[in-house]
Amino acid sequence: MISFVAQTENMYEILLRSHSGLRWILLAVVLGAIFRAFTNMSSGKFTPLDDKLSLFSLIFAHIQLLLGFGLYFISPFVKAAMEAGMGVAMKDAVMRFWLVEHLTGMLIGIALITVGRIAAKKAATDQAKFKKIAVFFTLGLLVILATIPWPFREALGRGWF
Ligand code: HEM
Numbered sequence: 001m002i003s004f005v006a007q008t009e010n011m012y013e014i015l016l017r018s019h020s021g022l023r024w025i026l027l028a029v030v031l032g033a034i035f036r037a038f039t040n041m042s043s044g045k046f047t048p049l050d051d052k053l054s055l056f057s058l059i060f061a062h063i064q065l066l067l068g069f070g071l072y073f074i075s076p077f078v079k080a081a082m083e084a085g086m087g088v089a090m091k092d093a094v095m096r097f098w099l100v101e102h103l104t105g106m107l108i109g110i111a112l113i114t115v116g117r118i119a120a121k122k123a124a125t126d127q128a129k130f131k132k133i134a135v136f137f138t139l140g141l142l143v144i145l146a147t148i149p150w151p152f153r154e155a156l157g158r159g160w161f
Pocket of ligand 1 (some may be wrong): 040061148
């Protein structure tokens with residue numbers, strides 16, 4: 001029993017650190033893809049680098065999704081909110097954030113990045129590919145930024161790393 005609890009705590013620590021660190025890598029590739037999309041949208045050529053940037057945005061976003069789901073089922077913050085019950089949790093800003101807002105926002109953000117990558121793949125011209133990435137990735141990033149546990153939201157008690 002004790003070793004099961006210790007293993008869950010280790011798993012929690014590993015998932016949380018990975019989930020926390022991966023956000024920076026995801027941010028870097030998504031920003032890179034968006035920057036190239038906006039600067040090349042009018043006449044640039046869609047190069048293998050652009051393909052890789054959108055591919056790795058998709059891959060890292062999906063790994064972040066898996067890590068997030070892993071955390072969702074063992075996080076003490078989500079557990080506390082679930083135990084409190086929907087009625088109570090929805091009235092508490094911190095509980096509501098971990099139970100609903102972070103999950104929903106990230107799912108929408110990741111879905112937008114996924115749709116953007118697929119739409120860019122299917123687009124016939126380089127300009128259309130850049131436009132799809134510019135629109136969908138920017139919207140996705142905005143939703144992700146809106147539902148991140150920012151360190152300045154003090155009640156959430158999170159740091160930068
Ligand atoms: C682009 C996607 C995502 C980003 C950038 C992101 C970012 C973050 C960050 C920065 C933290 C705080 C980490 C820390 O305290 O060091 C966090 C915590 C957390 N995330 Fe995400 N997240 C994403 C997706 C998701 C998804 C889809 C889920 C759920 C299915 C999720 C569930 C969680 C949970 C449960 C925690 C808190 C764990 C705890 O402290 O007990 N995340 N996330």
